[in-house]
Amino acid sequence: MLLLAGRRLASMLLIMIVISILLFLAFEGDKLALAGRVLGQYTTLEGKLHWIEENGYNRPLVVRYISWLYGFFTGDWKISAQYNRPVLEFLAPRLANTAILGLCVFIITAVISLILGVLAGINEGGLRDRVISVISVITTSFPEFASGTFLVAIFVFWLDWLPGSSSFTNGFSVKELVLPVAVLVIFNFGYYTRMTRASMAEVMTSQYVRTAILKGLPPRSVVVKHALRNALIAPFTVMILQLNYLLSGIVVTEVFFAYDGFAKAMYDAALFGDTYVVSACAMVAVFVAVLSQFISDVGYTYLNPRIRFA
Amino acid sequence: MSDKEHIWIPKLKQQLSDKKIDRREFVRYASLLGMSSGAAYMWAGKITGQPLAPPAMAQDMPKGGVLKIAQRIPKVDNPHTFSWVYDSNVVRQVCGYLTRTGVDNVTRPHLCEKWEASEDLKTWTLHIKKDAKWHKGEDFTAEHAAWNIKHCLDPKVGSSVVGLMKGYMLKDVDTGTKDDKGNAVMTTELWDANAIEIKDPKTLVLNLAQAQVAVPEHLFHYPFLMLDPAENGAFIVGSNGTESFELVELEVSRKAVFKRRPDAPGYLDELHFIDLGDNPTAVAGALASKQVDGIYQGNIEQFDLYKGMAHVDIHQVVTAQTGVARMQMTQKPYDDPKVRKAIRLATDPAKCLQIAHKGVGEAAEHHHVCTVHPDYKKIEPLGYKPEEAKKLLAEAGHPDGIDIEIFCKPDPSWEQAAVEAMAEQWKAGGIRAKINVLPSAKFWEVWTEVPFGFTEWTHRPLGFMVLALAYRTGVPWNESRYSNKQFDELLNKAEGTLDVDKRREILGELETIMLEDGPITQPLWRSVYAAYDKRVQGFEIHPTLYIFGEQLAVKPA
Known part of the structure; x- marks a missing residue:
């Protein structure tokens, strides 16, 4: 177990270093272009050269990379060109916002899709299964901007129950969270329901479940005690890997609701060409991706004894 | 008198x-x-014999309260280099201009109390208001104004003021160095050491190289904010200013919070600008659910949506706001005037207006002078003649038509719609255009560089002002690299001609040059609108969407 975790951590570091080299080359390889992006469109060539000299960009590439990486680990993420403030200070509250959104979506999606998936899976081919499956397929096929428009039209313009933007300008507000969460849950739960259903249905046909039923155990006990744990392995892995999506894949939803999160910040920075923010965002995204891999591996071991003892 | x-x-x-x-x-x-x-x-x-009511006086405006306006919050740290209107809206609440052009297009003194022009329009004397004071208590003096004018005209600063004033305040000088191609690197400096003259602490004299009638209007060009010289051209939270508000909180792309200074003119306690991003639905949603009390500008798609909100007033105004598809005459195939004219001939502005802007506005005539300008001259329009366009292209050596690429941005959405409408019309003239849509922020990075691009231009009160900013040889915003000696000379002449009838004739000539030789195709003029909660009082929409916080008040909910 420890060995596995250690191996995983090591490979995580390696991946991050490789990606950081690629990012560094992409963003800071061409120092003249970098100066142009940082200083803005009106700067003269002299101004750029001056900036390059002033900020130590005339040092060898390797030295620059090492100092860049060092700065990254010591929390010096440089100054954002677009926002004119330290990247870390600017990104932290946005990460928190996205974490709140992601966590809500994650929990709600998990609960809904596990319940629906199990209900559908234990009765494969029945009416209940068909209804749940059809609903799942339909909701998953709505892109976020479509369901977003739909929900806003109903709850903001027609019923006037909910606020139309979610920028938290007056501090955190649960009301402002409802629509973005709803949009993401609607988009996501169908897929996980289908995953859970498939996994559950498969387990229900396995021999040990048949044995349990033949033993005369009540169906409830068969499902909860015998089938569920095994059926959860596949959906669990998929859901943990979803963390990464919840961090940077929700750009459409965040922009749609003016939700001030990490994905929107990354999107804006990419459009603006705000090099330091983009590279920081990329590093954070990579970190979360690798971390979720790690969690899923460890959790998988816990759920599946065959791996634990292998 | x-x-x-x-x-x-x-x-x-x-x-x-x-x-x-x-x-x-x-x-x-x-x-x-x-x-x-x-x-x-x-x-x-x-x-x-008809009374013309002066602008409405403040009646019993409610005092106090917080007003929230949805508006993008870009970086505002270098006001003299602004190239948006909304960044100037942020600084405008704190820092003033020497003059102010009102919603009625009339320019009045603001930080000056009056000005006098010499007979030949070459000497302008500005009298600074006696009681104009900085927040920090110091007097606002002619010296401060002079510093700001010089700072804006400094080529190193890169302010678009240079484009407006180059003709009468600056001259070209050789830096003595050569660029890669061996051409002399040119820069500009004040045309005369005495061009900006401080007579006494409250009197400033501008001595112009040539006659210019629109000096007061130029002084209200939106980057021309009067900043505290001690801050060296920078603007931050807590910066010194002369206006009613202080900036107390600023988070780029999130919000800006202003507090009215005690006893300063105005009604509100606080003014907030809230950035809701690029998505117009979020902005409409925020106004519908009363998260904000007003919006900087409505998108044409959302017009009906705002109309449907019972608690909202729509404020609308016809303007010289527009977008132009401009070609760089330094790039092939646009270096040939025949090609440029062919593209104009293959464009049908009236249809573009219907398709792209729901008919809200006016069809344009390819010369960037609008019917709302006093010096607009009606000339024979080119008309939609795709066959003639084909013929011209053939003469220019493109018998099979041309393949081109046009850059535009998706926000506001009418721009992309206009480009798509034009590209469709061009096909009949043998012009096959590929449309390259860049995200807004990316677009503004390259807008002066792309060979063929669609750029929005804001309203300016007089007809020649945009021509001077955009098409005079060598000015910073001359993105089409347009250079025409005759055009420049006529422009200088127009700028020194007060008599509207005479100037109208000169503009007629300029317009003709634009039609025959010019670098643009222009589909439409647009009306703009903003939407405000009925609780908001004192709001009048400015043709350039300027917001003056001290005029606004809000009734308690």
Whole structure:
């Protein structure tokens, strides 16, 4: 177990270093272009050269990379060109916002899709299964901007129950969270329901479940005690890997609701060409991706004894 | 009336009574020449026999409260280099301009109390308001104003003021160095050491190289904010200023919070600008659910949506706001005037207006002078003639038509729609255009560089002002690299001609050059609108969407 975790951590570091080299080359390889992006469109060539000299960009590439990486680990993420403030200070509250959104979506999606998936899976081919499956397929096929428009039209313009933007300008507000969460849950739960259903249905046909039923155990006990744990392995892995999506894949939803999160910040920075923010965002995204891999591996071991003892 | 009436004023009065100019133009020109606008309004009433009400006075405006306006919050740390209107809206609440052009297109003194122009329009004397003071208590002096003008005109700063004032304040000088191609690197400096003259602490004299009538209007060009020289051109939270508000909180792309200074003119306690991003639905949603009390500008797609909100007033105004598809004449195939004209001939502006802007506005005529401008001259429009366009292309050596690429941005959405409509029309003229849509922020990075691009231009009160900013040889915003000696000379002439009739003729010539040789295709003029909660009082929409916080008030909910 420890060995596995250690191996995983090591490979995580390696991946991050490789990606950081690629990012560094992409963003800071061409120092003249970098100066142009940082200083803005009106700067003269002299101004750029001056900036390059002033900020130590005339040092060898390797030295620059090492100092860049060092700065990254010591929390010096440089100054954002677009926002004119330290990247870390600017990104932290946005990460928190996205974490709140992601966590809500994650929990709600998990609960809904596990319940629906199990209900559908234990009765494969029945009416209940068909209804749940059809609903799942339909909701998953709505892109976020479509369901977003739909929900806003109903709850903001027609019923006037909910606020139309979610920028938290007056501090955190649960009301402002409802629509973005709803949009993401609607988009996501169908897929996980289908995953859970498939996994559950498969387990229900396995021999040990048949044995349990033949033993005369009540169906409830068969499902909860015998089938569920095994059926959860596949959906669990998929859901943990979803963390990464919840961090940077929700750009459409965040922009749609003016939700001030990490994905929107990354999107804006990419459009603006705000090099330091983009590279920081990329590093954070990579970190979360690798971390979720790690969690899923460890959790998988816990759920599946065959791996634990292998 | 001052006894030192400008020599042109009697002539203006004559023109007004001859109905050569209307009352509004009379007020504008009379106040440009130093007549107080109150007096100008009075004379206008006297001469025409119809009273013209001066702008509404503040009645019983509710005091106090917080007003929230949805508006993008870009970086605002270098006000003199602004190239958006909304960043100037942020600084405008704190720092003032020497003059101010109102919603009626009339320019009045603001930080100055009056100005006088010499007979030949080459010497302008600005009298700074006696009681104009900085927040920190110091007097606002002619020296401060002079520093700001010099800073804006410094080529190192890169302010678009250079484009407006280059003709009469600057001259080209050789830096003595050569670029890679061996061409001399040119820069600019004040045309005369005495161009900006400080007479006494409250009197500033501008000595111009050539006559210019629109000096006061140029002084209200939106980057031309009067900043505290001690801050060296920078603007941050807590910066010194002369206006009613102080910036107390600023988070780029999130919000800006202003507090009204005690005893400063105005009604609100606080003014907030809230950035809701690029998505117009979020903005409409925020107004519908009363998260904000007003929006900077409505998108044409959302027009019906705002109309449907019972608690909201729509404020609409016809403007010279537009977008132009401009070609760089330094790039093939646009270096051939025939190609440029062919693209114009293959464009049908009236249809573009219907398709792209729901008919809200006016069809344009490819010369970037709008019917709302007093010096607009009606000339024979080119018309939609795709066959002729084909013929011209053949003459230019493209018998099979041309394949081109046009860059535009998706926000606001009418721009992309207009480009798509034009590209469709061009096909009939043998012009096959690929449309390259760049995200807004990316677009503004390259807008001066792409060979063919669609750029939005804001409203300016006089017809020649945009021509001077955008098509004069060598100015920073001349993105089409347009260079035409005859055009530049006519432009200088127009800028020094006060008589509207005469100037109209000059603009007619300029317009003809634009049609025959010019670098643009222009589909439409648009009306703009903003939407405000009915609780908001004192809001009048400005043709350039300027927001003046001290005029706004809000009724308690």
